[in-house]
Amino acid sequence: GDSVTQMEGPVTLSEEAFLTINCTYTATGYPSLFWYVQYPGEGLQLLLKATKADDKGSNKGFEATYRKETTSFHLEKGSVQVSDSAVYFCALIGFNDYKLSFGAGTTVTVRA
Amino acid sequence: EPEVTQTPSHQVTQMGQEVILRCVPISNHLYFYWYRQILGQKVEFLVSFYNNEISEKSEIFDDQFSVERPDGSNFTLKIRSTKLEDSAMYFCASTPGLAGAGQETQYFGPGTRLLVL
Numbered sequence: 114g115d116s117v118t119q120m121e122g123p124v125t126l127s128e129e130a131f132l133t134i135n136c137t138y139t140a141t142g143y144p145s146l147f148w149y150v151q152y153p154g155e156g157l158q159l160l161l162k163a164t165k166a167d168d169k170g171s172n173k174g175f176e177a178t179y180r181k182e183t184t185s186f187h188l189e190k191g192s193v194q195v196s197d198s199a200v201y202f203c204a205l206i207g208f209n210d211y212k213l214s215f216g217a218g219t220t221v222t223v224r225a
Numbered sequence: 226e227p228e229v230t231q232t233p234s235h236q237v238t239q240m241g242q243e244v245i246l247r248c249v250p251i252s253n254h255l256y257f258y259w260y261r262q263i264l265g266q267k268v269e270f271l272v273s274f275y276n277n278e279i280s281e282k283s284e285i286f287d288d289q290f291s292v293e294r295p296d297g298s299n300f301t302l303k304i305r306s307t308k309l310e311d312s313a314m315y316f317c318a319s320t321p322g323l324a325g326a327g328q329e330t331q332y333f334g335p336g337t338r339l340l341v342l
Binding site: 145147149155156157158159162164202204206211212213214215216217218 | 268269270333
């Protein structure tokens with residue numbers, strides 16, 4: 114079945130550092146790929162998405178590119194802020210499918 | 226901006242009791258979902274619901290669970306006889322359509338934290 118493997122955390126960074134969270138997937142066909150973010154004490158918010166190969170999703174300074182050849186969707190941000198401290202989840206949904214499959218989540222802490 | 230809402234935000238119950246978790250999906254959405262997240266673990270799919278019936282369910286969604294859309298706005302998850310291991314954050318989500326139709330983004334509510342004692 115479909116699955117997502119995500120870089121394990123926790124990750125601790127200083128403000129303005131570069132952040133990368135690796136995500137690879139296994140799926141049949143052409144899934145849509147997502148990054149969701151969960152801030153402390155809150156629910157899941159969509160951060161960005163990409164629906165086909167070579168698409169780049171971006172939002173709030175975060176970017177991820179759908180790489181079919183490496184089955185990856187790595188999340189990057191060039192300069193993190195304390196407010197980016199959260200848990201980040203990579204997820205996929207198969208074509209005409211109903212359910213999201215999530216990675217294990219990566220906890221990111223940014224220190225001032 | 227429209228959003229998914231869930232009530233209650235927190236619920237504490239005794240083992241063996243029935244609980245009903247409530248969700249109001251975004252109004253023009255057609256597909257509804259429940260997921261759960263046990264503390265420190267990944268978010269897991271429970272069930273999807275379309276046109277007043279279950280379209281897919283996971284192996285977690287056993288006979289103790291049921292879902293219902295009792296009216297035009299609410300979507301509920303019932304756990305008939307709670308167990309300790311049902312303690313988790315439960316998220317409701319909705320989408321206007323399915324992946325492949327460009328409507329695959331699932332919008333999540335803030336969650337209900339259920340604690341079974």
